[in-house]
Amino acid sequence: MNGAVDLPLGQAELSFTAAGDARVRRSVLPSGVRVLSEQVPGSRSATIGFWVAVGSRDEQRADAAHPATYGSTHFLEHLLFKGTPTRTALDIAISFDAVGGEHNALTAKEYTCYYAKVQDRDLPMAVAVLADMFTSSLLDPVEFESERGVILEELSMAGDDPGDVANERFFDAVLGAHPLGRPIGGSPETIRAATRDGVWEHYRANSRPQDLVVTVAGAVDHDVLLAELDLALAAAGWDPSVAGRPVDRRPVEPAELETGAEITVVSRPTEQVNLLLGVPGLVATDDRRPTMSVLNAIFGSGMSSRLFQQVRERRGLAYSVYSFAPGYSDAGLFGMYAGCAPAKAGTVAALMREELERLAEHGVTADELRRAAGQLAGASALALEDSDTRMSRLGRAELTLGEFADLDEALRRIALVTADDVQRLAGDLVARPFSLVAVGAIDESAFTGAADAVAPSSDVA
Structure with a gap:
């Protein structure tokens, strides 16, 4: 590999060898789903992530047509582990615990990722479970209220940590009114104000085929991964014959900032x-x-x-x-x-x-x-x-x-x-x-x- 490799949204297939003889492949499926894999020689495990380019900066105030979505990405980080029509929250946890795997999620300012790390033989299970969570979570109203309490406790814990407080206030001070200056996890006020309908709308608006990026690194065969993902998404009701184009990447021109307090x-x-x-x-x-x-x-x-x-x-x-x-x-x-x-x-x-x-x-x-x-x-x-x-x-x-x-x-x-x-x-x-x-x-x-x-x-x- 000489130089960086561009990743055009309109190019269906890419394949190249990276440093250390790692094999990188990228497929843009007809539905708009993007799949990237890095096959690492000698690896016996794999890490898989389901990504969307939606983070805390993308949350909105309420308007006449839509409820507020502040705090929704953090809410979803919790709720997507709480059950689908075919798996309970316990089923999801057991799937990974039974094979010694790890699974979690992270909410960032510009993206969200649901991920797992497993042995190579357990990668099909990880694909199936994460795909089910990503596409078919119920956002059960009872679980919603339960997780509201959990998130408020998480924010209280962060509020008791002076390092966390300093970091949040620093982003606010440097970036001012820019959406990147907002806390990733929301605030106690926005979490208390969040509604199940608002979070549901945020979930459905940003969990479409054109939003999804799947990345896998380690012991992975790209063709097998595509087949397993196709089965998992079809089981969720996603029609692979429906054409779509990946969502555009964010503009990269530096924003005009009005910094906050000195x-x-x-x-x-x-x-x-x-x-x-x-x-x-x-x-x-x-x-x-x-x-x-x-x-x-x-x-x-x-x-x-x-x-x-x-x-x-x-x-x-x-x-x-x-x-x-x-x-x-x-x-x-x-x-x-x-x-x-x-x-x-x-x-x-x-x-x-x-x-x-x-x-x-x-x-x-x-x-x-x-x-x-x-x-x-x-x-x-x-x-x-x-x-x-x-x-x-x-x-x-x-x-x-x-x-x-x-x-x-x-x-x-x-x-x-x-x-x-x-x-x-x-x-x-x-x-x-x-x-x-x-x-x-x-x-x-x-x-x-x-x-x-x-x-x-x-x-x-």
Whole structure:
């Protein structure tokens, strides 16, 4: 495989060999269902995912024609395990427990995935059960009310975790009114307000053949997978003869953001302050994503990173400190995190910004570039030992990126990143509006004199 492979929505079949002699195949069925597999030599297990490109950002307010759908994707993550016309919730659980498999789901900001990991011989069962769940869940009204209580408890648990609170408020602060700034799981208010009719409408509107992407990695035969999937979807009443076209991918032009508060302080009686400082970042398809990976590795990923060395090793101001750079279809973030004593929070915030400004002003060394390339190469190779990671890579390639890049191609792109590229990107980041979020026993005054880490504002929660 030389270079990335494009994944056109209108191309019915693709097949190629990726790094490590993995065989990747992709089929777009006449109904619009997309199926991707990565056959990994020597593997004895497989991970399968049923994906839709619908996440928390896609939920809507109520209008004259439709009920509100806020919180519906998270609700569905729970309810799709609660039974179909042919399987009870216990039947679904037993199917995987009886073979030592794993099954779960995840709701994200731009997609939802229902997945399982099983031995190769049990893959037909996983296909059948996940297909039944995805197409035919009952959303039983009694189960709906029961899961409302479960979800509220889950949100309460997250609300008691200052790290979770800080993360949610950080997305809100950096992304402002953009739908990506909303909590993935909804809020207690939206979950209490959710109706079974609203969740049902959200489910049926986004669980059509043209929405579905199935990805499998590990011990998988693509032709056998297609046959098993065809049987499972036919059993659910999906007519394979009805033609459909896959839904379009999201636009990738960066959105115009109106960032929220510059400083947000949430008062909590905790021993540590959970501190986040950052700026809007890069979209997932930005050509500078490899540069961002290198910058993040040098700046705040690992024990040799600048942030770790400056904040923890030299000054002893924090135990946990790192940076991160998620990217979505039309927005992204670059963030820095530290957990520290309340009395040190202002100093830590100032140091984090100063380090990023130093990177923008003075650049990086050749040795740092080499270490970053080695770190990224090793971490990527180790992650791909797991079929879960490979399955997720297929899903992200199909839903968001529109291309598949194997390990060799990813490392080739990393190798092309120069010191000038990193310095330019750092300069771009420091010119963007900073937002700071602190959760702990602290108030806004802790940051007003801390070397202008951010400009102060009056948003204190």
